Amino acid sequence: MVYLTRRERFxxxxxxxxxxxxxxENDKLYGKCANSNWHGHNYELFVTIKGEVQExxxxxxxxxxxxxxxxxxxxxxxxxxxxxLEVDFLKETIVSTENIIIAIWxxxxxxxxxxxxxxxxxxxxxxxxxxxxxxxxxx
Amino acid sequence: MVYLTRRERFxxxxxxxxxxxxxxENDKLYGKCANSNWHGHNYELFVTIKGEVQExxxxxxxxxxxxxxxxxxxxxxxxxxxxxLEVDFLKETIVSTENIIIAIWxxxxxxxxxxxxxxxxxxxxxxxxxxxxxxxxxx
Amino acid sequence: MVYLTRRERFxxxxxxxxxxxxxxENDKLYGKCANSNWHGHNYELFVTIKGEVQExxxxxxxxxxxxxxxxxxxxxxxxxxxxxLEVDFLKETIVSTENIIIAIWxxxxxxxxxxxxxxxxxxxxxxxxxxxxxxxxxx
Amino acid sequence: MVYLTRRERFxxxxxxxxxxxxxxENDKLYGKCANSNWHGHNYELFVTIKGEVQExxxxxxxxxxxxxxxxxxxxxxxxxxxxxLEVDFLKETIVSTENIIIAIWxxxxxxxxxxxxxxxxxxxxxxxxxxxxxxxxxx
Amino acid sequence: MVYLTRRERFxxxxxxxxxxxxxxENDKLYGKCANSNWHGHNYELFVTIKGEVQExxxxxxxxxxxxxxxxxxxxxxxxxxxxxLEVDFLKETIVSTENIIIAIWxxxxxxxxxxxxxxxxxxxxxxxxxxxxxxxxxx
Amino acid sequence: MVYLTRRERFxxxxxxxxxxxxxxENDKLYGKCANSNWHGHNYELFVTIKGEVQExxxxxxxxxxxxxxxxxxxxxxxxxxxxxLEVDFLKETIVSTENIIIAIWxxxxxxxxxxxxxxxxxxxxxxxxxxxxxxxxxx
Numbered sequence: 001m002v003y004l005t006r007r008e009r010f011x012x013x014x015x016x017x018x019x020x021x022x023x024x025e026n027d028k029l030y031g032k033c034a035n036s037n038w039h040g041h042n043y044e045l046f047v048t049i050k051g052e053v054q055e056x057x058x059x060x061x062x063x064x065x066x067x068x069x070x071x072x073x074x075x076x077x078x079x080x081x082x083x084x085l086e087v088d089f090l091k092e093t094i095v096s097t098e099n100i101i102i103a104i105w106x107x108x109x110x111x112x113x114x115x116x117x118x119x120x121x122x123x124x125x126x127x128x129x130x131x132x133x134x135x136x137x138x139x
Numbered sequence: 140m141v142y143l144t145r146r147e148r149f150x151x152x153x154x155x156x157x158x159x160x161x162x163x164e165n166d167k168l169y170g171k172c173a174n175s176n177w178h179g180h181n182y183e184l185f186v187t188i189k190g191e192v193q194e195x196x197x198x199x200x201x202x203x204x205x206x207x208x209x210x211x212x213x214x215x216x217x218x219x220x221x222x223x224l225e226v227d228f229l230k231e232t233i234v235s236t237e238n239i240i241i242a243i244w245x246x247x248x249x250x251x252x253x254x255x256x257x258x259x260x261x262x263x264x265x266x267x268x269x270x271x272x273x274x275x276x277x278x
Numbered sequence: 279m280v281y282l283t284r285r286e287r288f289x290x291x292x293x294x295x296x297x298x299x300x301x302x303e304n305d306k307l308y309g310k311c312a313n314s315n316w317h318g319h320n321y322e323l324f325v326t327i328k329g330e331v332q333e334x335x336x337x338x339x340x341x342x343x344x345x346x347x348x349x350x351x352x353x354x355x356x357x358x359x360x361x362x363l364e365v366d367f368l369k370e371t372i373v374s375t376e377n378i379i380i381a382i383w384x385x386x387x388x389x390x391x392x393x394x395x396x397x398x399x400x401x402x403x404x405x406x407x408x409x410x411x412x413x414x415x416x417x
Numbered sequence: 418m419v420y421l422t423r424r425e426r427f428x429x430x431x432x433x434x435x436x437x438x439x440x441x442e443n444d445k446l447y448g449k450c451a452n453s454n455w456h457g458h459n460y461e462l463f464v465t466i467k468g469e470v471q472e473x474x475x476x477x478x479x480x481x482x483x484x485x486x487x488x489x490x491x492x493x494x495x496x497x498x499x500x501x502l503e504v505d506f507l508k509e510t511i512v513s514t515e516n517i518i519i520a521i522w523x524x525x526x527x528x529x530x531x532x533x534x535x536x537x538x539x540x541x542x543x544x545x546x547x548x549x550x551x552x553x554x555x556x
Numbered sequence: 557m558v559y560l561t562r563r564e565r566f567x568x569x570x571x572x573x574x575x576x577x578x579x580x581e582n583d584k585l586y587g588k589c590a591n592s593n594w595h596g597h598n599y600e601l602f603v604t605i606k607g608e609v610q611e612x613x614x615x616x617x618x619x620x621x622x623x624x625x626x627x628x629x630x631x632x633x634x635x636x637x638x639x640x641l642e643v644d645f646l647k648e649t650i651v652s653t654e655n656i657i658i659a660i661w662x663x664x665x666x667x668x669x670x671x672x673x674x675x676x677x678x679x680x681x682x683x684x685x686x687x688x689x690x691x692x693x694x695x
Numbered sequence: 696m697v698y699l700t701r702r703e704r705f706x707x708x709x710x711x712x713x714x715x716x717x718x719x720e721n722d723k724l725y726g727k728c729a730n731s732n733w734h735g736h737n738y739e740l741f742v743t744i745k746g747e748v749q750e751x752x753x754x755x756x757x758x759x760x761x762x763x764x765x766x767x768x769x770x771x772x773x774x775x776x777x778x779x780l781e782v783d784f785l786k787e788t789i790v791s792t793e794n795i796i797i798a799i800w801x802x803x804x805x806x807x808x809x810x811x812x813x814x815x816x817x818x819x820x821x822x823x824x825x826x827x828x829x830x831x832x833x834x
Contacts, residue, residue: 001554002515007546011266013152013177018335029335031342037221038152040179042266048550053519057435057446058511063547064448082176094336098280102331127150127181129285130341133326137279140832141793146824157613168613170620187828192797196713196724197789202825203726233614237558241609268563269619272604276557289822291708291733296474307474309481315777316708318735320822360732372475376419380470405706405737407424408480411465415418428683430569430594454638455569457596459683499593544567544598574752585752587759650753654697658748685702686758689743693696 002060003120005048008070010079013040014095017084038082044125045074047108049117061117069111074104097124097132105134142259144187145205149218152179153234156223177221183264184213186247188256200256208250213243236263236271244273280338281398283326286348288357291318292373295362316360322403323352325386327395339395347389352382375402375410383412419477420537422465425487427496430457431512434501455499461542462491464525466534478534486528491521514541514549522551559676561604562622566635569596570651573640594638600681601630603664605673617673625667630660653680653688661690698815700743701761705774708735709790712779733777739820740769742803744812756812764806769799792819792827800829 015038016030026034033039047070051060077087083095089107093099101124112119125131154177155169165173172178186209190199216226222234228246232238240263251258264270293316294308304312311317325348329338355365361373367385371377379402390397403409432455433447443451450456464487468477494504500512506524510516518541529536542548571594572586582590589595603626607616633643639651645663649655657680668675681687710733711725721729728734742765746755772782778790784802788794796819807814820826 001552002518003550003552004515005548005550009266011178011180013179016336020334029340032219035219035221037224038177038179039150039219039221040152040177041150042181053513053515056437058433058513058516060515062446080171080174080178082174082178085176096331096336098282098331098338099336101280127148131283133281133283135279135281140830141796142828142830143793144826144828155614159612168618192791192793195715197711197791197794199793201724235609235614237560237609237616238614240558270561272559272561274557274559287822289734289736291735294475298473307479310775313775313777315780316733316735317706317775317777318708318733319706320737358727358730358734360730360734363732374470374475376421376470376477377475379419405704409422411420411422413418413420426683428595428597430596449636452636452638454641455594455596456567456636456638457569457594458567459598497588497591497595499591499595502593544565572753576751585757652748652753654699654748654755655753657697687700689698689700691696691698 001050002053003048003050004060004063004066004117005046005121006063006066006070008045008047008067008075009042010045010075011040011042012078012081012083013038014083015039016094016096018094038084041126043078045070045104046121046123046125047119048121048123049112050120051117061115065115066112066117069108069115073107073111097126097130100124101132101134105136109136140189141192141199142187142189143199143202143205143256144185144260145202145209147184147186147206147209147214148181149184149214150179150181151217151220151222152177153222154178155233155235157233177223180265182217183262184209184243185260185262185264186258187260187262188251189259190256200254204254205251205256208247208254212246212250236265236269239263240271240273244275248275279328280331281326281328282338282341282344282395283324283399284341284344284348286323286325286345286353287320288323288353289318289320290356290359290361291316292361293317294372294374296372316362319404321356323348323382324399324401324403325397326399326401327390328398329395339393343393344390344395347386347393351385351389375404375408378402379410379412383414387414418467419470420465420467421477421480421483421534422463422538423480423483423487425462425464425484425492426459427462427492428457428459429495429498429500430455431500432456433511433513435511455501458543460495462487462521463538463540463542464536465538465540466529467537468534478532482532483529483534486525486532490524490528514543514547517541518549518551522553526553557606558609558616559604559606560616560619560622560673561602561677562619562626564601564603564623564626564631565598566601566631567596567598568634568637568639569594570639571595572650572652574650594640597682599634600679601626601660602677602679602681603675604677604679605668606676607673617671621671622668622673625664625671629663629667653682653686656680657688657690661692665692696745697748697755698743698745699755699758699761699812700741701758701765703740703742703762703765703770704737705740705770706735706737707773707776707778708733709778710734711789711791713789733779736821738773740765740799741816741818741820742814743816743818744807745815746812756810760810761807761812764803764810768802768806792821792825795819796827796829800831804831
């Protein structure tokens, strides 16, 4: 069992905002991250799959397939976009790093199963000081 | 003559957009960077001053002073802000990396002169693949 | 279940030294790390907590709370300090990366429990070639 | 139980190539990685061992011993070499990242056991976008 | 006058070898870099151009044009190739970092002039410890 | 004319302290950097030489010679040492980044001249946010 990781990147605008709260409550909860004029980040996304090495090829999967899936399903939809306004799979979501990473997992899991790999771990780096990780563990 | 560099960081939203052009022209010129819903970046700002080492202290300037000036004049105004909408010294500016770096130079130069240093060089990193530099050379 | 990591940094002096051994024995055991005049490092500390995303906020915890706890309990006590001489929670300890990381865990665990998160993992990077990790596993 | 990681580096030539396939099949499978004139990488190897802190020394193992083993068993054999042609423990192997990492594990495991540590994890970084990991899990 | 830098990357095989010398002389001169079975690197190429900000666009040049030129003229020819055997503009050259960087300059200079920019500086990183820079200064 | 850079690293203890000042004055001037129990850093040293490519070898100098000089003259004397107490060429010096870099220049210049290269630039990185540079410019 070997684990393979592919890194992709996207640059997006977002804000932390709960529509059920007042502006004052949002400001208190999220501080400058609630700025109504948006801010943005260069995100780094690390997608790790696991599987067994195929005897005929010496690889678990063709990394180009993994890269293509991540680009089509995630990067093309998030890069140079507004995460609150423009992403189909983030509608009605508070776009925290936590919620983004869970939504990315749900987008990728089925597609990755199709290339005979198993999605194992996602890491989403928001700044050099903050990142989130997810293993698909539901409550 | 020694050169000292201080790095600071900010995360902002922006778009490339020339109000004198049509939407179609902006799209053609700037591509996805013209997205009307904004996108954003983690910027890294490197400010380099030069000066002679002071005999009594062994340093050119107190780096805390340089850091304080950069924070007050630049970071507090740009971090978690929309560069097109919320920054006094970027009003009426196409907020390209080139124009941001020139505007930052103009904000910092006088303040840094007051601490007996000379602003030498600014580097603004937009992504790991793109950065701009400026030495204050006017046309 | 999502995992969140906050990085903080500190720069400290230390030496590896066992007071029960002779100087020659310490030198043989630790080499240049036993230098009686001290040496030092820029340490990077990665603290990972785990928890469930809160529905009302979209986040597991407020990262500012985590950052504040790490700063008050760890960084303020270690940064620009001598790890052998000046840190209350490292008294009587051989200040190896291993022992520092266990001591940091013990300092943080209770405080992090108070913000409804669970301390999951600590990583302490001493140089670009060496780091230690700890999951709170006691013998 | 503490986990210690040592990073070492090597720069090597290789190609992905299955001798049981035709050139056209290799090209289709591996793309530019099958180039018969070779290409190469700067690899980063992270070796993680786990163990308990020894009371007398405050460390799990002497990191110099770990570094020496990795250099003698791995780096000296791979650095500035052709991975397809010159490495005894990679003979008859398709030198994918996956197969290299498994082979490195098999080379290191016994040697690391001799210094009272347990090999826990190996990470092999091929480019800034691709890396493999292995925990010794056999099918 | 603003300076803009674009980073691109390539992974290649090469060896240091002077055909006018004996094998023993090559070995003595270049050590392990002369290995007749090749070795390889992940190279990072930083290309810096300089120019004035265009009033109508707010940018010096369109970075996509610079990226396209570097890819067509350099990366497509070097990436996953053997620098000694397969690169038209490196024929008859000892493929040291120094000679590669001069050859890249000569390939890029004319093309970059065509997009109204001036090639200013090239940096070629061979490993994290070694890099070369060139400003087009001929003897 | 090509510029070649070699990076080396050292980890040292130091404090900022002017013996002509009182403790209170030192504290006011240098803050936590004046801590009488020392602190420390992982320093990165980048040494850049310039020269013309030698026709017979394709290189400006043999980088191993440059690395050897830096190690013998600088790293062996600074690594795992106390910069205030143990370094012959830093005696009577306030060991600020500025003064260290000038002293390193003076140590290296003559030695590098002997290998037919010209010392061009030194960069000393103290933390990821602070570094100094020197070109040998005397007042």
